[in-house]
Amino acid sequence: MNIFRILKNDSWIKPFLHKYRKSLILALILGFITFFCAGALMFNSGYLISRSASLPENILLVYVPIVLTRAFGISRPVFKYLERLTSHNWVLKMTSELRLKLYQVLEKDAVFFKNDYQTGDILGLLSEDIDHIQNLYLRTVFPTIIAWLLYIFIVIGLGYFSLWFALVMLLLFAVVIFVLPLWSVVINGARQEQQKQMRNQLYTELTDNVLGISDWIFSQRNLQYTEKHVQHEKKLRKVTQEIRNFNHTRNFIAQLIFCMIAVALLLWTSRYFPGNHGGQANWIAAFVLVIFPLIDAFAPLSDSAQETNIYKDSLLRFNQLQNKQQVKVETLQNQAKLDTPYTIEIKHLDFRYTDGDKLIIEDLNLKIAGGEKLAILGRSGSGKSTLANLIRGDRRPTRGTVELNQQETALLGDDISNYIGVIHQTPYLFNTSIRNNLSIGDESASEQRLWDVLERVGLKQLVAALPEQLDTLVDEAGLRFSGGERHRLALARILLKDVPIIILDEPTVSLDPVTEQELIETFIKELHGKTLIWITHHLQGLSLMDRVVFLEDGRLQMSGDPQKLAETSAHYRKLLAIDHGI
Template sequence: MTAATRPPFVRLLAFARPLRAELLVAAAAGAGATAAGIALLGVSGYLIARAAEHPSVTALTIAVVAVRALGVSRGVLRYVERLTSHDAAFRVLGDLRVGLYRRLARIAPHGLRGFRSGDLLARLVSDVDDIQDVIVRGVLPVAAAALCGGVTVTACAFLLTPAAALLGAGLLVAGAVVPWTLGRLARASARRATAARGDLAARMVDVFSGARELIAHGAEDRALAELARADAEVVRAERRNARAAAIGAGLAVGVAGLTVWGVLVLGVSAVSDGTLGRVPLAALTLTALAAFETVSPLPAAAVRLAETTSSARRLTAVLDAPDPVHTPATPPPLPETPIHVRVRDLWVRYGPQEPWAVQGLDLDLSPGRRVALVGPSGAGKSTVAAVLLRFLDPARGTVTINGRDMTAFAPDDVRRVIGGMPQNPYVFDSTIQENLRLARPGASDEALRSAARRARLLDWIEALPQGWNTPVGTHGAALSGGERRRLALARALLADPPVMVLDEPTAHLDPGARAALTADLLDATRGRTTLLITHDLTGLDEVDEIIVLDHGRPVQRGSHQDLAHRPGPYARLTAWATA
C-alpha cells in the first residue's frame, strides 16, 4: 500500500513517528494513572470494610500506606501523561503545519485553484488543530483502557470469576461497541460539520476582504445573510455532534451502572454461598465501579475522532493536490549569465479537460531584448508568465534556457534567473523597508535606496514622517494604487533577475498614473531582458517587439510602428486606446 492509498487518519499519524518514545511514555503514564485510580478505589473499599470489623491498627497499616501511595502516584502519573502527550501532540501539529506550508509553497499559485482562500485557512487552522485529538483523545486513552481493563478483569477473576466475566463484557460494550456505533453514526454529520466550518471561514474571508466593494454596491445585507446561514449550518452540525456525544456518554453510564449492579448481585450471592467474604465483596464492587473510568471518555472520543477523520481527509486533499510543474530529482545547475530564453510552439492549459489557454506561441528573449505581450483580458498573457516563472508546465512545445529545456531545472532555480512583478503583487502588513527587503533579505541600505530610486519611490519614502519604517497596513491599505505598484517594481528591481517578467504592472491605475509608471518602468528596464505583459499600449514604441495574443493564439507580431499602421487587432486596440 502506497502512502497516497493509506487512510487519511493513518497517513497523518506518520507525523508522530519521530515522537514514538515520548508517546510510549505518555501511554505508560496514562495507563499507570488509570490503574492507580482503579486500585485506589478498590483498596479504599477493602480498607473501609476491613476497618468496620475493628481489627488492630497494624492490620490496616499496609492498606493505609497503599491508599496514600496510590493517591499520590495517580496525580503524578496523570501530570506526566498530560505533559508528554500534549507536548507530543503540539509537536506533531507544528510538523504537520510546516509540511502543509511546504506543500502549498510548492504547488502555489496554480495548484490551489480548487481551494477557496478562507476554506484553505480553515484547513490550516481548525482542521490541523483537530488532529491533536488523534493522540490526546484517541490513541492514548484506547491504549490505557485496553491495558487497564484487561488487568482489572484479571484481578477480579481471582476474587469471583463470574463477576469478572460480567465486568469484562460490560467494559467491552461500553468501551468498544458503543464508541464504534457512535463513530459510524457520527461520520456523516462530522463530514458536514467540517465542510460547514470551511464554508463559513471562506465566506467570512470574502466578506472582510471585499467589504468596501460590498458596501459600494449595496450588497452587504445579502452577504451578511449568507454568512449568517453558513454560521447556522455550523451550529446545527455541532449540535448534532454534541447530541451524539451526549447519547454515547449516557449509554456508557447506563452500561456501567447495570454492570456494577450485576457484579454486586453476583457478589452478594457468593457471600451468601460462603464463597466470597464481605471485605472482598466491597473491594470487588468498588473496583468494578472504578474500572469504567477507563472507558468513560471513549464514546465522546469516538464522535470527536469522526470529525478528526473528516479533517484528516481535507488535509490529505491538500497534500495530494497535483503538482502543476515537474520537479526533477537531480536538477542541473543553472547556466551562467547572460540568459537566453526561447519559447517554441507553446501550448498550455490548466487541466486535461480544460480549453487551451495558449496555443502555438513562439517567443525570443535574448539578452537585453524587451518584448511586449498584449491583448484583451483572457487572451492568455498571464499564462505565459506562469510558464516562464515555472508555475505551470507546457503541455506541448518547449521553453529553453540557454538551449536547455526549462523543465530540467528546479522551479526555484528558474525563479532566480526569471523573476519580476506579478499581476497582483502582495503587500504584507509591515513596513515599507521590510516589504522591499523580501526580494533580497540581505540587501544593504544602499541597495534598497537604489531600487527605490529607480522605481521613483525614494523621494516619497524619505518625505514620510517615519520614512522607511512607515507601516503600509493590511494588503497595503495605507498606500495608493500607484505606490503599491511602484513598491512591487522596486522589489523586482532589487531582486535583479537576468530576465524580468512584468505582468500588467499598470493594472487598476488611472490614465495619468499608468502613463507615469510606464515611463518609469521602461526607463528602469532599459538594457535589461524584459517581457512586458500589458493591455495598456502606452510607451510600447520603445520595446523591440510586440506580440498580440487573442484567445491564446499569437495573431500579430512586429514593432509598434509596423503594427500601428497594419490592419488588425493591434491597430484596433490603438484606435480604441486613443479614442
C-alpha cells in the first residue's frame, strides 16, 4: 500500500504513464493474449491426444483441433515477441527520459547535491535506482496486471461449467496471487530493503575509502580497512542467503498449490465429463494440461511483490531529490554582480554533513580582506577542506553564513567561478592537448597568451621541447607530467581565468621539499595582489603569508601574523619544531 501512496503523489513516473498510455495498454493486452495462446495450445493438445486415441469415426473431428493447435502454437511465440518488444520499448522510452530528467535536475544545482548525499549515494542513485524503476514495470506491474486478468478470465470460464468449482479455484489461485505475495512482502521485502541499504552503504564507504586510501596507508591501517570491508561483505552475503532460503521455501509451497490445482481439475473433470472411450471424457486432459503454461504467469508474482519495498525506496529518493532541488534552485535567482574589493566574511559558522552527525565546524568567525594571503592550518579531519568547500559555496552551512561582499557564496551558483578558483592536491588534466587543458581557464585565449602563462609558471621550455608543443596530447590524469608540473599547469589555468580569490587546497602535500618550496614561491609571485587562501597541515613557506589561523576540531584555536606567532605562541613554536623534525 505504501508504494501506491507514493505513486499517487509521484512527479517522476506518473507523467510517463499518461504520455505513453497507448503503448502501456497494448503491452498488457499482448501479454494477456500470450498466456491465453499458451493455455489454449495445451487445451487443444490435450483434447487432440484424447480424441485421437479414441478412434474418431470422422477425420474432421480431429482436423479442427489440429489446425487450432498449429495456430495457437505459432501465435504464442509471435505474441510473446510482440509483447516483449512493446513493453521493453515503453520502459526504455520512459527510463531514457527519466535519466534525462535526473541529469537536468542535478545539473541545475549540482554543487548543493553534496550537502545531502555523499559520492556513494550519488552512485547508488545513478546505478541502481533507475534500474529499479525499470524493473518496477517489467517485473512487477506488467506481470501482476496480466496475472489478475488471467485470474478473472479463468474463474469466469470455470463458472460457466460449475459455480462451486469456480469458487474452489478462486480460493486456490488466491493463495498464489495474493497470500504468498503478501507473505513475501512482509518477510522477505524487509530483507531486500536491508540488502539495498547495505549495498548503498558499501557504495558510500568504498568510494570514500578509495578516495582516501593514502590516509589508510600512511596511518598503517590498510589491513583494518580491508577487514572492515570484508565484514560488510559478509553481512551482505548473509542477508542474501536468507532471501534465497525463504524464496526456496515459498516456491516449494507454490508448486504444491499448483499440484493441488492440477489434481482438483483432474477430479472435477472426471466427475463433470464422465465416459469411457471418446465423448465428454476427451475434455479431461484438455482442462488438466491447460494449468501448466499458466504457472509461468502466476509463479513470479511473489518475487515481484517483495521487490516493491526496493521500488518504494527508489521512488522516494527521486521525489525527495526533486523537492530539494526545486527549493534550492529558486534561491539562485537575481544575484547582483560583485565589485572590488572582494571581502570574505564568515559569521557564526556551523557545519555537519547530516542531522545527528557531530559538528565538523563549530561557531567559526573569520574575515579575509581583499589581497590578503591567509594560511589555514590543522590536522587531518580538523575541517580545513570542508571550510574551503563552504567558502567556495560547494556546501551550505548548517548555521551561520559565508559571504563574499555581503552575498552568500552558496547562492552565487555557477557565478562563483568568476570570483574564486581552486588548485587541489591532485589537479586533474584531461586526455586531450595541452592547449585544450589550458583553455579551460579561458576559451578565447590566444596562442601568445597561452605561451605567456606557461612562461610565468616555468613550463614554457618544457612545452616548447615537446614534438607537438601546445598540441601535444596529455595522458589521462596528466600522468606524463610530474606532480609539480601538474600543479603549474593548474596554476596556468587560474592565471588565464584571472579570478581575484585563489584557494590552494594542500597542493604541495605529495611533493619533495625542493619542489614544494619552488612551487610555493611561484604561487606567491604569480598570484601577487590576489586573495590567497592556503589550506595546509605543513608549515613550510608560512613565513610568506600575511596571517595564519589554526583549526582544531572545527574551532579557531589560533590566529595571527606568522612571525609574531613564532615569537609569542609556544604552541606555534612547537608545531614549527615538529614540522622541521626537531
